[in-house]
Amino acid sequence: MCMPKLTAFLTATAVFTSVLTLAANAAEVHVLNWKGYGADEPWAIAAFEKATGSKVVNDFFNSEQEMLTKLRTNPGLYDVVMINAAFNDQAMAEKLIQPIDTSKLSNYTDISKDKAGSPMLDHDGKVYGVPWVWGLTALAINEKSFDKPPTSITEMWNEAHKGRVVIRDDAVEAVQFGAIATGQNINDIKDMEAVKTKLTSLMPQIKTFWSSENDWNQMVASNQIDIGTYWSGSADRAKTHFKLPVSLVIPQEGAVAWLDAFSIPVGSKNVTGAEAFINYMIDPKFYVEWVTKVGAPVSANTKAVEALPEDAFNRKVMGDPDVAKRIQFQAPITDAQREAYLALWQQLKVDVK
Amino acid sequence: MAAQGATASRSGLKSALPLLLPAYLWLTVAIFLPLSAMVFFSFMTELPLSGKPWAFTFGNYAAFFSQSLYLTLLWASLRLGLEVTLWCIVIGYPAAYVLAKVLKGRSREAIFLLVILPFWSNGLVRIFSWAMVLREGGILDTALNAVLPFKINIDLMYSYPAVIIGLVHSYVPYMVLTCYLTLQAIDDSLIEAGRSLGASRLQMLKRVIIPLSMPGLVAGAVLIFVPVVGSFMEPRILGGRTGTFYGTVIEDQFVAVFNWPLGAALSFILLAVVLVILALAAPMLRRAA
Numbered sequence: 105m106c107m108p109k110l111t112a113f114l115t116a117t118a119v120f121t122s123v124l125t126l127a128a129n130a131a132e133v134h135v136l137n138w139k140g141y142g143a144d145e146p147w148a149i150a151a152f153e154k155a156t157g158s159k160v161v162n163d164f165f166n167s168e169q170e171m172l173t174k175l176r177t178n179p180g181l182y183d184v185v186m187i188n189a190a191f192n193d194q195a196m197a198e199k200l201i202q203p204i205d206t207s208k209l210s211n212y213t214d215i216s217k218d219k220a221g222s223p224m225l226d227h228d229g230k231v232y233g234v235p236w237v238w239g240l241t242a243l244a245i246n247e248k249s250f251d252k253p254p255t256s257i258t259e260m261w262n263e264a265h266k267g268r269v270v271i272r273d274d275a276v277e278a279v280q281f282g283a284i285a286t287g288q289n290i291n292d293i294k295d296m297e298a299v300k301t302k303l304t305s306l307m308p309q310i311k312t313f314w315s316s317e318n319d320w321n322q323m324v325a326s327n328q329i330d331i332g333t334y335w336s337g338s339a340d341r342a343k344t345h346f347k348l349p350v351s352l353v354i355p356q357e358g359a360v361a362w363l364d365a366f367s368i369p370v371g372s373k374n375v376t377g378a379e380a381f382i383n384y385m386i387d388p389k390f391y392v393e394w395v396t397k398v399g400a401p402v403s404a405n406t407k408a409v410e411a412l413p414e415d416a417f418n419r420k421v422m423g424d425p426d427v428a429k430r431i432q433f434q435a436p437i438t439d440a441q442r443e444a445y446l447a448l449w450q451q452l453k454v455d456v457k
Numbered sequence: 458m459a460a461q462g463a464t465a466s467r468s469g470l471k472s473a474l475p476l477l478l479p480a481y482l483w484l485t486v487a488i489f490l491p492l493s494a495m496v497f498f499s500f501m502t503e504l505p506l507s508g509k510p511w512a513f514t515f516g517n518y519a520a521f522f523s524q525s526l527y528l529t530l531l532w533a534s535l536r537l538g539l540e541v542t543l544w545c546i547v548i549g550y551p552a553a554y555v556l557a558k559v560l561k562g563r564s565r566e567a568i569f570l571l572v573i574l575p576f577w578s579n580g581l582v583r584i585f586s587w588a589m590v591l592r593e594g595g596i597l598d599t600a601l602n603a604v605l606p607f608k609i610n611i612d613l614m615y616s617y618p619a620v621i622i623g624l625v626h627s628y629v630p631y632m633v634l635t636c637y638l639t640l641q642a643i644d645d646s647l648i649e650a651g652r653s654l655g656a657s658r659l660q661m662l663k664r665v666i667i668p669l670s671m672p673g674l675v676a677g678a679v680l681i682f683v684p685v686v687g688s689f690m691e692p693r694i695l696g697g698r699t700g701t702f703y704g705t706v707i708e709d710q711f712v713a714v715f716n717w718p719l720g721a722a723l724s725f726i727l728l729a730v731v732l733v734i735l736a737l738a739a740p741m742l743r744r745a746a
Contacts, residue, residue: 169715273693275713312615312697326594328614439714446714447524453701454526457533 549632615697
């Protein structure tokens with residue numbers, strides 16, 4: 105290919121790509137979420153597109169930090185973003201998300217009052233996040249290793265499970281787990297030394313640090329572990345969909361709870377479409393289908409949870425008022441705290457080498 | 458004469474330019490620019506992308522020295538690099554010798570293919586396959602117990618040996634390929650001459666074959682040592698509790714806490730240490746080559 109032709113070709117390619125990028129028309133809803141987390145289910149998208157005529161375009165992030173960066177560097181690109189409530193405050197302070205007119209969301213009134221009124225999502229009387237689902241980071245056990253499920257978090261330290269305990273490779277989760285084990289508030293850890301000592305004594309028990317649901321399920325399937333930290337939705341999925349001998353234990357000492365919510369970024373070109381999409385995401389019909397087909401965390405919409413069968417895990421176990429008393433919702437964490445937690449976690453991992 | 462030489466070399470460069478340009482353009486865009494950006498980031502307090510005010514600092518580099526953690530891990534990673542390189546030599550060199558000097562024709566092609574084969578599969582797939590082999594009740598454990606009359610318990614998964622096995626498997630082809638090239642270039646008449654002068658097999662190896670194939674050994678060792686020191690995927694998946702290395706800590710800074718400045722600074726310290734090691738080894742390497 106001679107030079108002018110090549111240049112022409114390259115220019116044509118560049119022009120073509122930019123036209124494609126600019127062609128984001130108003131009937132599209134650009135959604136930013138974790139991959140494989142409800143909003144990108146093909147059946148759900150098909151149903152939404154059929155009902156509204158708008159087209160859903162999914163984009164994904166691998167960490168909350170990446171999500172914030174994508175919002176910062178692509179103003180106007182996204183219409184809906186899924187933000188963990190602990191990060192909502194930061195996103196609002198950086199003017200990345202806008203207030204939501206909840207009167208446009210017919211399902212909003214069904215959201216449980218404690219979640220809809222969460223100070224993490226509402227600022228100055230305006231709603232910046234619509235609660236979607238919540239779940240727990242608790243313990244899960246390999247049923248083959250226990251005659252009777254344990255009730256206390258101290259089971260992780262039991263000598264009998266030495267080398268058969270797992271914990272997620274996540275500094276914040278590990279430190280907050282340590283806080284619960286030492287009877288502290290996860291959002292206001294006063295005695296960090298106690299957490300460190302407690303976690304140090306846990307390290308020799310550990311088999312490995314898991315990072316994905318698949319890791320956990322594989323280790324149970326090959327009977328390599330007894331107990332470990334796990335997410336409530338994942339434990340449910342492992343049991344009901346993968347038929348693994350896994351059951352969730354919400355220790356008497358408590359568990360870490362998180363709340364995921366939908367927001368609308370500043371500069372969204374299709375606020376109406378965004379509102380319709382969020383309303384669909386919190387709709388009982390979508391939720392029941394999500395739970396049945398894939399397995400999901402607990403909906404923030406009380407009507408959606410009530411639409412589940414009586415004995416459904418998300419209704420029976422997670423809806424138990426006794427559980428509600430024990431769990432602690434994650435509050436925002438500063439970058440400095442996050443880095444301090446990571447330093448502590450890395451030190452623990454090096455000391456055990 | 459001199460002027461003529463200069464024009465000749467200039468015209469040589471001129472005609473070489475179209476050939477060199479794509480490679481250099483690619484290097485500039487894909488390597489030099491991002492790397493310079495990373496150098497820049499490593500001296501910053503905050504990432505400019507985060508929209509927060511930022512300033513220049515040496516703090517990220519100071520962090521390395523303020524905590525014993527990083528030094529311990531760097532040492533562990535260097536040791537890992539050395540051990541993996543050593544195992545690659547032990548396994549790869551004899552294989553390369555057989556390929557170059559013993560096998561001929563079809564059988565050489567077949568064995569060569571087997572050596573290259575791991576390159577054709579995705580690295581992550583290879584690591585997960587090892588996970589299936591090494592764990593308790595895994596393929597190795599089951600197979601050995603099926604054959605052996607007594608019961609043995611093999612659970613190598615989530616241990617330091619597992620990391621070594623995974624890494625050696627990934628990198629041994631480099632050693633085979635580089636050694637094969639230099640071994641093949643050794644003139645057979647030199648070996649025959651040595652033999653006819655009465656050298657024993659060991660003497661032949663020590664005085665003729667190893668010295669002549671040294672460039673390949675050195676190139677293979679460098680190609681293996683450098684990436685292994687910074688590896689993070691294999692230790693994380695296979696190492697379990699013992700899988701924390703310098704590379705995994707850098708990955709954490711980028712992925713878990715989004716502290717790119719510190720991650721970049723740690724990477725450049727690693728780069729500097731590796732360069733120093735290579736520089737120290739240079740006289741030896743030059744003599745060898």
